[in-house]
Amino acid sequence: MRTNLSVEEALEAVLEAAQGELAVEELPLKEAFGRVLAEDLASLVEHPDQDDTAIDGYACRAEDTLGASPEAPVRLRVVGEAPAGRPFPGEVGRGEAVAVYTGAPIPKGADAVVRVEDTRREGDEVLLFAPASPKDIRPKGDDLRRGEVYLRRGDLLTPGRLGLAAAMGHARLKVFRKPRVGILSTGDEVVEPGEPLPFGGVYNSNAYSLLGLVLEAGGEPVLLGKVPDQPEAVLERLEGAGPLDLLLTSGGVSMGEYDVVRKVLERHGEVVFWKVRQQPGGPLLFARLGGLPVLGLPGNPVSSMVTFFLYGRPFLYKLLQRTEPPYGRLEARALTPFKGAKGKKVFRRGVLSVAEKTVRSTGNQSSGVLRSMAFGNALVVLPPDRDAREGEEVEVIPLTFVP
Incomplete structure (x- = not known):
């Protein structure tokens, strides 16, 4: 057992244990938010699939509108309209315009658009008070090109990325299974919220802080309740924790007579390290029990949260093969x-x-x-x-x- 490690040495040891690959499952888009992609994702379509307009206005030929101004407006004949999803079937000729709306394909023959704010409609004609410009035409494939990869294995599916997957034409996504993380609280003094609090007791805040941290890091928390400071009870609960990818314990890892988690893991598992040169969270312990990684967090609430953030979160990120780092600086x-x-x-x-x-x-x-x-x-x-x-x-x- 190694002891008194630096923060960097401890993190390296924890990440070494994040081995193996999580199973992959396929989900419909509506269930994939917050999950992590298990494969690269290429676009199935071009977007836009042809040149379209980024504004409401009139599509026309730029050369017909040169010199248009409030003092000298240009008059064009309106030959039709093109709402999004209903392209204009004809062609724009000299001196003609088509009313277009955001997202509509640019009609054949037109090469520029004038904003509706710079026009005034008069029956079948429109007055232009500014020249038409090609700058508000979005070229075909400006956003997405068919076959190009835009999302990568390990990317977290944020709202924007979920929308991008939909825009690329994907109805279902392959994602990694959420890592299952057991959360076990120890201590005779620990009481569940809602129960009467005895003299010297403390409510089990750690379990719920850790539950939130595990969820936020992409894991599936499994609350294992709390056990008293009795070696037999701790061992029984540890061994009966079920299929997990990581087990978190809070409390019982310091140097006191009743810090039994460390003693149980020393006898029945393999303690990789104990104690890190940091504050808060110095009594951190990392062990294996029958192949299950166990992160023994200190019992103090702040220490428990800080050590999970610094070590447990990177462990889960590595299991999930996340493309972004677990935290920034x-x-x-x-x-x-x-x-x-x-x-x-x-x-x-x-x-x-x-x-x-x-x-x-x-x-x-x-x-x-x-x-x-x-x-x-x-x-x-x-x-x-x-x-x-x-x-x-x-x-x-x-x-x-x-x-």
């Missing part, structure tokens, strides 16, 4: 001081303004203050042995689950 100016820690990389909770590129502390940085993860939207990263003064540039990881 940027630089921001500190509006408040941030305190570091001796020999440890520190992740302080902050409120980030992306527009102003500034970040301030959420206040109390205790790992038991869950409010900081509800209203803070970023982690301020401090290297070991280093504080950050007000006005200093600091590294920031935005928390994607906070608006």
